[in-house]
Amino acid sequence: MDTRSTRQQRAPASKAGPAGQADVRYVEIDDERAGQRLDNFVTGLCKGVPKSHVYRLIRSGQLRVNGGRRAADYRLQAGDSLRLPPMRVPVVQPATAAGAERVQRARAALGERLPVLYEDDSILVIDKPEAVAVHGGSGVSSGVIERLRAALPQARFLELAHRIDRETSGVLVVARKRAALLALQAQWRQRAPAKRYLAVVAGHWPLRAKTLSFPLRRLAAPDGDRRVVVHGQGQEAVTRVRGLARFEVEGAGALSLVEAIIETGRTHQIRVHLNYAGFPIVGDDKYGNYALNRRLAARGFRRMFLHAASLRLRHPESGAPMDLVAPLPAAFAALLRSGGVDPARFDEAVHDRPVEPAALPGDNGARA
Incomplete structure (x- = not known):
């Protein structure tokens, strides 16, 4: 552990555990580590401990901050005292070392295939494919960040600057320097980035x-x-939704392409809001219309139709404004075409500008 950035001491009455298992220890968070998510910090600190185990410790309350429970997404603050319970680190036997190397090579190959939208010394921006988690854990062996680390072993620092759901595709920013990560996290805390999504809804x-x-x-x-x-005692959540096109697909009925801009970043925000409004996202297996999803899956449309189309923020070092755009996915284009809609009209990567609602034949000009 880097003793320049954290101070660590053993619990006064801790006892040595079994082989491969450390004692209880306490870590004080300083200014350099402040702002990191609890789960990310612990995973980086406790090399070799599976992320799924870290999540279990957080959920059970064995891993505590300032003597109390905290959620995995809690942002650490300078001066926080983190209690780390004993953690068993798997011992890699020679027989399994070769298997671990094969896994790493496979991850690297997957990481090399991730589409890069932009990169420099500070950040790496990719177009995350749907059905790929941003990180491993909770039954997921590896996600985007593990694949990138395997593909870029020379990189000294790679951390997610934000997250999008596993089922969602689109713009994802990875920091290549700690200073860049902290600057990006500060922008998110201030709700400065403008996040624009495209979705197909029932x-x-x-x-x-x-x-x-x-x-x-x-x-x-x-x-x-x-x-x-949706709950009266829940956290504030605001989503601005704009209709872009209305169409029909045989066997699926009426569908719409909508733009969603979120002013807050709550878990599953767009998915829950649209479902609550009576327009569930097509292919959403958690909040969607299951019967509709099955009918479309039979026609080959099996993904969740939510795409992080663009992200506007400031470069973490220069401060220059950046417009990061991910092309319209092929599945979106195919579904739109099946409803008689030209997908090129709604691909910001093609037009290099925000898209406008379409006046489509048979729509009767309805806007209300």
Whole structure:
């Protein structure tokens, strides 16, 4: 552990554990480490400990901050005292070393195939494919960050600057320097980045903008699964939704392409808001219309149709404004074409500008 950035001492009455298992220890967070998520910090600090084990310790309350429980996404603050319980580090036997090397090579190959939208010495921006988690854990062997680290072994620092759902595709920013990570995290805390999503929803959404402002609460689940509901005592959540195109697909009925801009960043925010408004996202297996999802899956449309299309922020070092854009996914284009809609009209990567609602034949100009 880097003793320049954290101070560590053993608990006064701790005892040595079994082989491969450390004693209870305490870590004080300084200014350099402040701002990191609890789960990310512990995973980086405790090399070799599976992330799934870290999550279990957080959920069970064995891993504590200032003597109390904290969620995995808690942002550490300077002066926080972190209690780390004994953790068993797997001992790699010679027979399994070759297997671990094969896994690492496989991860590297997957990481090399991740589409890069932009890169420099400070950040790496990729177009995350759908069905790929941003990090491993909770039943996921590896995610984007593990694949990138395997593909770029020379990189001294690679950390996620933010997150998007596993089922969502699109713009994802990775920091290549700690200073860049802290600067980006500061922008997110100030709600400065402008995040624009595209989604296909069930039903005909009006071709105009509407603000969805429903407070959200995350429900605890024993298996670690995350589910979010609209709740009067929940956290503030604001999503601005604009209809872009309305169309119909045989066997699926009325569908709409919408733009969603989030002013807050709650878990599953867009998915829950649209479902609560009566327009579930197509292919959403948690909050969506299951019967509709099955009918579309039979036609080959099996993904969740939510895409992080663009992200506007400031470069973490120069401060220059950046517009990061991910192309419209092929599955989106295919679904739009099946409804008689030209997908090129809604691909910001093609037009290099925000898209406008379409006046489509048979839509009767409806905007209300």
